[in-house]
Every structure is written in structure tokens, then in C-alpha cells.
Amino acid sequence: MMTELAFFAICFVVLAFCLLIRLILGPSVADRAVAADSIDILADMALILFALYSGRSVFLDIAFITALLGFIGSTIVARYLEGRL
Amino acid sequence: MRIAIDILIGISVFFAFAGVVGMLRMPDSFCRMQSSTNISTLGVLGVIIGGILYAAFFLGDAGMAVKLAGMGLFYIITSPISGHAICKGAYKHGVRPEKEMVCDKYGEDMVEEE
Amino acid sequence: MKKSSFPAVLSTAILLYLFWLLITGQIVSIFRGDFSVQVLIAGVIVSLLVAVFSARFFIHEKAFYLWNPMRLINLLLYALIIFPIELVKANVDVAIRALKPSLPVNPGIVKVPVDVKSEYAQSMVANSITLTPGTITMDITEEDGQTNYYIHWIDVATQDPKEAGDAIKGTLEKWTRRIWE
Numbered sequence: 001m002m003t004e005l006a007f008f009a010i011c012f013v014v015l016a017f018c019l020l021i022r023l024i025l026g027p028s029v030a031d032r033a034v035a036a037d038s039i040d041i042l043a044d045m046a047l048i049l050f051a052l053y054s055g056r057s058v059f060l061d062i063a064f065i066t067a068l069l070g071f072i073g074s075t076i077v078a079r080y081l082e083g084r085l
Numbered sequence: 086m087r088i089a090i091d092i093l094i095g096i097s098v099f100f101a102f103a104g105v106v107g108m109l110r111m112p113d114s115f116c117r118m119q120s121s122t123n124i125s126t127l128g129v130l131g132v133i134i135g136g137i138l139y140a141a142f143f144l145g146d147a148g149m150a151v152k153l154a155g156m157g158l159f160y161i162i163t164s165p166i167s168g169h170a171i172c173k174g175a176y177k178h179g180v181r182p183e184k185e186m187v188c189d190k191y192g193e194d195m196v197e198e199e
Numbered sequence: 200m201k202k203s204s205f206p207a208v209l210s211t212a213i214l215l216y217l218f219w220l221l222i223t224g225q226i227v228s229i230f231r232g233d234f235s236v237q238v239l240i241a242g243v244i245v246s247l248l249v250a251v252f253s254a255r256f257f258i259h260e261k262a263f264y265l266w267n268p269m270r271l272i273n274l275l276l277y278a279l280i281i282f283p284i285e286l287v288k289a290n291v292d293v294a295i296r297a298l299k300p301s302l303p304v305n306p307g308i309v310k311v312p313v314d315v316k317s318e319y320a321q322s323m324v325a326n327s328i329t330l331t332p333g334t335i336t337m338d339i340t341e342e343d344g345q346t347n348y349y350i351h352w353i354d355v356a357t358q359d360p361k362e363a364g365d366a367i368k369g370t371l372e373k374w375t376r377r378i379w380e
Contacts (some may be wrong), residue, residue, distance in 0.1 A: 107294075111302070122330070152224070
């Protein structure tokens with residue numbers, strides 16, 4: 001059991017919380033969309049590391065679905081900004 | 086092998102940290118998008134490669150390794166698409182940097198067409 | 200909307216079936232020998248159904264163009280060696296820019312001509328440019344036979360189209376042309 005994996009996962013979660021500042025503060029909609037996308041990716045990384053740490057592949061499936069939903073969400077926000085929705 | 090995995094994931098954490106700092110410090114929206122690509126390329130790939138090595142050599146679980154490789158491929162294919170879409174959408178929506186850009190060929194050509 | 204041809208449907212179905220095997224975890228079970236026949240057959244049916252409806256969004260030209268040893272070797276070489284080197288270089292550059300106290304950015308949008316013909320090659324060059332940090336492709340336009348990209352660049356070194364093109368996508372475009380033409 002490698003405890004470093006849990007440590008790195010905590011690092012990713014802390015970085016995601018730092019990015020929350022940009023999500024609250026961001027002056028335009030695009031900033032918020034990009035920040036939300038990046039938070040999604042960082043949370044995915046934490047989930048992957050936790051799946052490796054605990055040895056269960058259920059968390060890996062959850063990370064996959066989160067990545068898919070994040071991609072769809074940011075693309076739909078972009079399409080809305082472009083005015084074609 | 087343990088040390089190699091640690092170094093790979095550490096590189097990934099470092100680039101994610103650089104991307105987050107860039108996103109908090111950059112002056113305008115488009116530069117922030119550039120920094121977010123930093124997170125979604127090397128910040129992801131280090132974890133994916135380290136995870137494949139860990140799953141294959143320590144857990145002995147080939148299913149997890151293959152699934153991780155598929156996730157990496159998915160990230161590599163989709164992240165440029167959403168980045169491009171958000172960038173173009175923001176420009177069309179009227180987001181402009183506060184400081185003037187050095188040159189803005191896209192805006193000039195859009196004005197000419199109208 | 201164009202009508203989808205049979206090879207397009209077939210190639211999309213193969214891709215979807217690989218994804219199905221990945222998600223259900225059967226791709227390892229096949230090698231181990233304890234796969235379940237029901238899951239495999241259900242996958243064939245579902246992927247064919249989805250492919251019939253969605254092939255026209257994916258495949259527009261020759262569907263099995265990449266099914267050729269030379270092109271596959273070139274693609275693997277590009278994806279495993281050439282592109283990662285560029286990626287790491289650009290990543291280190293942008294990370295240093297973000298961490299420096301003086302924040303040396305010089306953003307702008309440049310217009311760059313591109314000399315590849317087929318749709319796949321154009322989208323591959325555009326995605327490679329977007330994937331390297333520091334440059335984002337914003338739009339692709341075509342005026343009298345010449346394809347142009349509008350690229351947001353974090354550090355505009357030169358505004359001349361040819362030199363900017365060489366600086367941004369010199370190696371990428373060379374290798375893409377070797378794969379697709």
C-alpha cells in the first residue's frame with residue numbers, strides 16, 4: 001500500500017479548492033466555464049489516485065463518467081455562448 | 086519502480102499547480118484558457134502513465150490498466166475540442182481583454198465581412 | 200445532410216464496439232477466456248444501431264484510409280515520440296511563464312496559412328495546435344483555395360503569417376502531411 005498516492009490525491013483536491021476562487025470571482029462566463037472544467041479534471045485525477053490507493057475499480061468508472069459529463073457540459077456552455085442553442 | 090511512479094505523479098502535481106497559479110494570475114480570459122490547457126495535458130498524462138504502471142505491477146489488475154489507458158486517450162481527444170469551443174464562443178459572445186492585444190487579425194476580418 | 204455509406208457505418212461500429220468492450224471490462228476477459236457471450240452479443244447489436252444513426256457525423260471521406268501499415272507506423276511514431284516532445288517543451292514554457300513574478304505574456308491573434316488538403320488532416324493539425332499549451336485554434340476559414348487558421352498565441356513573436364506558421368506548427372504539419380498524403 002502506497003500512502004503517497006493518498007497524499008497526491010489530497011494535493012489535487014487542495015488545488016481544486018484554490019480554483020474555486022476563480023469560479024466565484026471570474027469576471028465573465030467563459031472564465032467560469034473554464035474554471036469549472038478544470039475543477040472537473042482535477043477531481044477526476046483525485047478519484048483515479050483514490051481508486052489506485054484502495055484497489056477498487058468502481059471509482060475508476062465514476063471518474064470516467066465524470067470526465068464525459070464535464071466534456072459535454074463545457075461544450076454545451078460554449079455553444080450557448082456562441083448563440084446557436 | 087516505486088520511485089519512478091512517484092516522480093511521474095509528482096511531475097503531474099507540479100504542472101497542475103503551475104496551471105492553477107496561471108489561472109489565478111493571468112490578466113485576461115484567453116490567457117487563462119492557455120493555462121487551463123496546461124492542467125489538462127501534462128497534469129493528466131503523468132497520473133495516467135503512473136497509474137498504468139502501478140496497476141500493472143503492484144495491483145496485478147490488467148482491467149484497471151486498460152481502462153486507465155482508455156481514459157487517457159479520451160482526455161487527449163476531447164480536451165482540445167472543448168478548449169477550442171469555449172475560446173471561439175467567448176470571442177463571439179463579446180469577451181475582450183482589458184489590455185489591448187498585440188494584434189487581432191480575427192476581429193479585423195470579422196469587421197470586414199460585415 | 201450527407202447520406203452515410205456502408206464502410207463509414209462499419210468503421211464507426213468497430214470503434215463503438217471497442218469502447219463497449221472497454222467500459223464493460225470484457226477486453227481483458229477475452230484474453231483470459233472467461234468472457235460472457237451475452238454481453239458480447241448485446242454490444243454488437245447496440246453498436247450497430249448507434250453507428251447507423253451517428254456515422255454521418257464522424258466519417259465523411261474514405262473510411263478505411265488509415266488501414267495501411269506505413270500510415271499506421273507513421274501515426275504511432277507521431278503520437279508516441281514526435282508530439283510528446285513538442286508537448287513537454289510547450290508545457291514547460293507556459294509553466295515558467297505562469298510562475299515568474301513578472302508574468303511575461305504578450306497575447307494576440309495571428310492568421311496562419313495551412314497547406315494540408317483533406318478534412319482529417321486539417322482537424323488533426325488544429326487539434327494538435329490546441330493541445331499544445333500557449334496556442335489555441337479559434338477558427339478555420341477558406342478563401343480562394345487557401346485555408347487559414349486564426350490562432351490565439353500567448354507570446355506573439357512575429358506577425359508575419361509565414362514565420363508565425365513555422366514557429367507554431369512546423370514539425371506538426373510536416374508529420375501530419377506524411378501521415379495523410
